Amino acid sequence: VRGHFRPEFLNRLDEIVLFLSGGDRVRLSADGLSTVGTPEHVYDPWHYPSDWVVEGFSPEGPKIVRHGGYFYLITAVGGTAGPPTGHMVIAARARSIHGPWEDCPANPLVRTRDRSERWWSRGHASLVEGPAGDWWALYHGYENGYWTLGRQTLLDPVAWTADGWFKMMGGDLSRPLAKPKGGSAMPHGMALSDDFQAPALGTRWSFFRPRPNETDRLSVANGTLTLTASGTAPVDSAPLLLIAGDTAYRFDCEIEIDPGTTAGLLLFYDDTLYCGLGFDQERFVTHQYGQERGRPHNPHGHRMRLRVTNDRHIVTFDTSGDGGRTWARFDRGMEVSGYHHNVRGGFLMLRPGLYAAGTGNARFRDFRFTAL
Template identity: 40%
Template structure:
């Protein structure tokens, strides 16, 4: 028996919606704060999907201001085909509200938005026999609209709002036989998520709930797939029915962490007594009758096309002047529009991480800008492998309840405090099952399942307990239980206690305002030297955790991501290993715990994106590789 594996669309592809035209299927999903918005995919069998483009690819269609928060932007589109046109309806949260775009072909071009004055999110579209267009919204309400003008002709009218669980949303209406069916999500888009249904003779109601609600939920189960919900139905050409929906694949020790975001899954549907019936979503299911495999995407993008591939995305916007594939043909040239990845407005071009085990690498040409490879969830949660020349060292700062210390002494902070200090020529010892990385002559080790980083030098350091260790330069720092530890060159030792965080910056940090990381005098490598550094941003802490001098010439920047298998106490979801390769060979700089780039830590609705950036001057990238990897299992 032929089978398929879930998810059918891995990585940050949440809130799927699907329609069929003949033997072809088209799917869209949420894009939130990323531009271009609303990726659109094509399949001949519901299993193998190829991205055709993006629905919202012009600034005139999607203009997200820099103050759009992470996980703001474009929510939960619906795609439908009616009267020779593809319709996509969605909501831009915080930037205009609900709107509709149309196209004759799914590849586009898509029209400019037609705005619809309806409150809420998760809009849906369905047509009745007389051509009336009905739009359901989260909450749940329904209105009759004119899709050409956006005028609301009737309503909004209240509908069935689920079984009483929180957040009734993602409504979809279907006319099937003599009934109108309403499919909706409820329970919140986390572990309580589920799919419920009702039916009526008219979109105006009254509604009869399905006797077996919820139709589908993994709440309280031990399934490796969780958060199942936000579903859409489609009938295949052979008459069978299928459901696409979102789910997550959490990893690590309790409470577990998911890092790829909410992904798209596929499950078969049966009908009994006039109601859809859906079993649990499994990692492997019997395949649909149609079977149309496609060639896997190439591992390497060598930037020989005059336009960026549709999978490349950027936070909020991508101004024309910040990137070019024609300035140096066969290369991607990025120009800085902001000086930090910690704030909106920077130049970043990335793609979704789609596999639990994978490798991403980019070839950076020699230059004088500050640029690199970043794995990000948002501006406050990212790991960067950065190449630069210029000033001295990085810094961490202070705010309410945080301590920052610099000079020849040591600093300690109480519960939930931040400590910063400088140090030189010291070493530390620790115990536990931490992982160690080596760059140059200097190993570093962390406490149980900690966050670890190392850079060139001649001493070793270790973190103890359950704290997280991140070390750079020639000296270690120890963090207390559940703390973060970081260090770099200087003259003193700092220790964090209890649940505090330790952050260490060069020879002296500069205090930042409440809620903002501080910046050391001269953030970056020493003037005149070209170095590679691993920089972490975790909430209010920004720290350089590893640094390595580089020879002249191009450099390959790489991250290998290894999912955790057989997790024990303290285990995170995965490990990120950063390395560089030059003409002199390859060097591993740091090995970092992936939990800090997870939804459970960062919060929000998106998933990891891996990409190239520049925050000073100009950077030229020769190619970018992304490929799934055979797991080197992390214990």
């Protein structure tokens, strides 16, 4: 149950129920905004064999779909992260929303069976009907070896079987879906480079854990993003981040700072696990494991171009004092394959970002992102 209900829809319902994790449900008020009574247990989720390697039973995220005279209850079990073979999708159905619920004989409908597969921890499926009456499942998974990219969305075609159940038809998920017969591949992706001609908050950039009025720190005009410094380091400065889904990429940006400001580029998981390179007018500052470490001399002063390369978890930094015409390799490399949920928790991802700490302002220009 999400959002609000239209009155004409509510008038057709005898009651509204909200299904909860663990096989429970609770009745809702007529406007859908409060509960009535206490949760009741109505379904014992299907359980996998005891020798399977999972994170935990954890039946959660139930979703209801009505199709062909049945209500289908789709649930995730096995744990969302942890071992690659843990997460999975199960289904049950009933003629009435009140049950009794019959488990699908093909459970689990989705599961990573071996760590050699392209996608790990696949689960939390939602069924949707397309405009042509075609059915699809959307669920998430981790790319093999890249927990750092977080949970990514997978799209799987669905077929309804003669006995009234459904099955996923995606096959080999190491390959993208084939283009339609006689058609062309759909355009996809969004350019991550930014010339800072207009704000892109919410579509490209977002602050990490923004505080009230956080957006007051930011302005964009004439090819420059100006960010007012906050905090003492990335840990408390609410960095500005974007989502990158590539396994190897490079990003660079020109940065100009005021006296008292420290600014730079980051690979940021959360406020205790990040790395990157920043500078003030006199020194660089390296960030590693969420800590501020070496501070070698800065030969470029208050303005330079920084570049970060993340090549399948191997990170290098380069600096330029002539606008990117020539680059010098910074003497600090890092390996970041452990910057992810199974180490830190939080269900986040390692994201490229900008930060400004201390006092004054930092001005960022010509942000370029390139997949490698």
